[in-house]
Amino acid sequence: MYDFAYHKPATLADAVKLLAADPDAKAISGGHTLIPALKLRLNRPSALVDLSGIAEMKGIRREGDALVIGALARHVEVAENAEVKAAIPALAYLAAHIGDVQVRNRGTIGGSLANNDPAADYPAAVLGLGATLHTSKRKIAADDFFLGMFTTALEPDEILVAVSFPIPERAGYAKMKNPASRYVMAGAFVSKGPMGVRVAINGAGPCVFRQAAMEAALAANWSPEAVAAIKQDPEGLNSDIHGSAEYRAHLVTVMAKRAVAAAG
Amino acid sequence: MNVVTPFEGIGARVKRKEDLRFLSGRGQYTDDINRPGQTYAFILRSPHAHARIAGIDTSRAAAMPGVVGVFTSADLAGIGGLPCGWQIHNKDGTPMAEPKHPVLAEGKVRHVGDPVAVVVAETRAQARDAAEAITVDYEVLPAVASMAAALAPGAPLVHEGVPGNICYDWHIGDAAAVEAAFARAAHRVTFETTNNRLVPNAMEPRCAVGEYDAATGEHTLYTTSQNPHVIRLLMGAFVLNIPEAKLRVVAPDVGGGFGSKIYHYAEEAIVTWAAARLGRPVKWTADRTEAFMSDAHGRDHVTRAELALDAEGRFLALKVSTRANMGAYLSTFAPCVPTYLYATLLAGVYTTPAIYAEVKAVFTNTVPVDAYRGAGRPEATFLLERLVDVAARQCGFDRVELRRKNFIRPEQFPYQTPVALQYDSGNYHATLDQALAAADWAGFEARRAEAKARGRLRGIGPSTYIEACGIAPSAVVGSLGARAGLYEVGTIRVHPTGSVTVLTGAHSHGQGHETTFAQLVADKLGVPIAKVEVVHGDTAKVPFGMGTYGSRSLAVGGSAMDRAMDKIIAKGKKIAAHLMEASVEDIEFERGIFRVAGTDKAKSLAEISLAAYVPHNYPIEELEPGLEETAFYDPKNFTYPGGCHVAEVEIEPETGRVHLVNFTAVDDVGRVINPMIVEGQVQGGVAQGVGQALLEGCVYDEEGQLLSGSMLDYAMPRADDLAPVSVATHTTLCTHNPLGVKGCGEVGAIGAPPAVINAVVDALRDWGVTHIEMPATPQKIWSIIQGRTR
């Protein structure tokens, strides 16, 4: 990696100040996306602003009808948290199946969402549950947050602080892993609850997206069979040596069916 | 007295001595070695598959902080190319094309990753920073990234002097006999397949540290090698012109090789040369990305085969035509892999009387290809064992019965095949029967029906394989083009108080030699393994050696040790006869005790060795003091492990995903020294075989960019990709080495791939699927069954 300065602010306000003062500075949470990129010299930040000491970004708590997860919550914490398991077991399941043990012990929900890798897991849950993203500046609805491949509504000096998940009646997640990277090749997060019926598809396209036809079908009849016949258009989907757009489109249906079955 | 309790000799399931060191992080790997004043090398590699270098400007780099040297091929004048250790001859008797393999690119780059320049600096980061400041003026040329592209008429040439990109066009066998047999055959079966290109991926990336002592003129190279003496010979004699006596090569603990660390690589020569030039030690350590584009790859064959059978299913003849990818340059042993390690195995375990094979080796703009675990034999086995399943299906034979009918029978050994080899021993019927029983072959249809009820497609596949290892006799391999002998060296040093140091020319990089070899000593000399130290991997300590590959360490290296122990015993008997005032003929030796036959007079090995080193009462007129013996063992033949593997899989038809649910291996590896180590070797090999069958595939795009250039895109097998691997052995002894051993390092990687693919194809039999190329990825299976109906 190239040389960089390192800061570890204790408050959100200080962190924002550091990022605002230097356009080439970058936030770092678990480092499990950023550090590999630095090692490959794909990224050349002037400074790293380590968020891990900021207390207000930590913790998982129930607030009324919502589950609020601090951006610094590591995947393992979400996977093992009793509140999460009770309120949204599909979310705990998703977190428990990200990467491997080392990744889950370091990677954070905030880092994953800010990065918005098309093959990441969390974006599907956030969009599929209609969560709200709390930042250092504002609140952003999930539907407005994920803008495109590795792109979100976050501004350069804006820090993701917490995610508020409305608790659904039922929710389920299923994914097909890329055989090499084990990131998502195609996944579906489905839910029914205060935010209506939602189907979010990750891995298949350049950015997580909602599958409207499946949502309509499930609203009418919540069952795996309801989505089984709905075909995803391969146009615009990702294609690589592991899966063509056609294969991914096919998997979208299969994973949606499995997710509904898992949701019960 | 040295009585060994508990039993630690041949056959004992002794825990590995080396594991305490490895599991507690106290192994000493090349990258753990740091020499005073050490500098770091970074190698600038070509981003293009094929380009002319119009110029290189290193001036900015040379001025960067910490830089102590920047070198290109212009600085290496007088240094030889990397040598190739095996020369194959064409059908017409002319030698293969052997273009120069420069240490650093000379005027042209020929694959992504080809080394272009070296920066040496105080730190690794400074070296890398400076390398980014080098400007290389590339004129990009059209590349040939596949054999099909390289063989197309008018294709760009990888080497100007090699027309048609053909390295050699070789053949073996009796074409006329094969044609005659085809003419009278009842059945003819054609099968075409690609043996997928693999990236070895040892856990430890390659590393090399060069050091030069100006006061003595001695060079030292620490390197991740499977054969330090071979590197000393190749690099000293052919590249850098350093006499052996002034060059020490050390291969300390090595974290896996699988063949990829046999070869002499440019980086070894670079650090050795640069250390002398700069007067400071130089270290180079590959990262994983570099490993993908600079370690020799494996496999990469395209083959068409035809099998002729009579009406009863007896194999009459086999005709094989293979194209083998050499990559951009000839790696050290590349030419022998698709010839003498492949085509000579095409008889398999069968009595096919006539075989003809032709092999074209092709240069492409890709990383050089060389031996990878199994080397040639997995390619031959995959071809044959798929072909037999295809033939059974096409001609309506039961695939197990078809195998049985064509097996070489136990009483036919020694068996001369039509493709040069003479198998010494084996019992293929026994290994087949044992494997079918262990895998509950008979109960399979019930399991298939049960799986179907769950929506899964279940299939089962056999593979009855043979391999040749412990490659052998030097005179024979010499006549086939090897530019080296293939014996092994063992020294047994009995110390004054009876402990033993073993010096072996074999090299352990995961195989557990320190345990297995100590067990040989425990068994024969009666010394507890705690008192046996096995030394390997250092040309300054071990007299000589050819290293470890081709499952040769025990069969060849162990036999050398056994011979050396014979010499120890013979000398010990003379000393014992003197001490006990008996005649030498009356001395018996068993497990550490010299005894006068028929009496209770006895001396332990420790007593004898003490007498040898403190020769106060000693036959000094006839015998030299000391108790140390060396043997060079040149094998009489290859050894021929064989056996039967059975894979069972389930497929999710919706996604095409294959789950391996059962794997049974019954191997004949000859005499088993340590069953636990054999099981580990077989399981590891099976894991790699399953990897080749289901997951691993090295992919280049048409421009020669490596698409599977990291673990993100190259799928290695992980624990949950595997099933429990049940390992059993059925032993027939090797008849020509003193230990009766055959070798177990490669059997898993050889036997497993066709078993897995046979199972996958069997699972899809109702769809009319006859073949699936490796790796059988979910996407591939899904696309094949797309649109087909049951």
Ligand SMILES: Cc1cc2nc3c(=O)[nH]c(=O)nc-3n(C[C@H](O)[C@H](O)[C@H](O)COP(=O)(O)OP(=O)(O)OC[C@H]3O[C@@H](n4cnc5c(N)ncnc54)[C@H](O)[C@@H]3O)c2cc1C
């Ligand atoms: C081997 C491996 C396998 C993996 N497998 C998976 C997988 O299967 N599924 C999956 O979803 N992920 C996977 N990941 C990614 C992993 O989950 C990452 O940890 C995660 O994507 C990023 O979280 P992080 O805390 O490590 O972020 P970091 O690496 O610290 O940061 C990532 C990016 O987000 C920014 N950032 C971080 N925190 C914030 C914040 N609070 N506000 C604003 N910006 C912020 C950083 O500036 C950076 O650009 C894998 C990673 C590895 C190394």
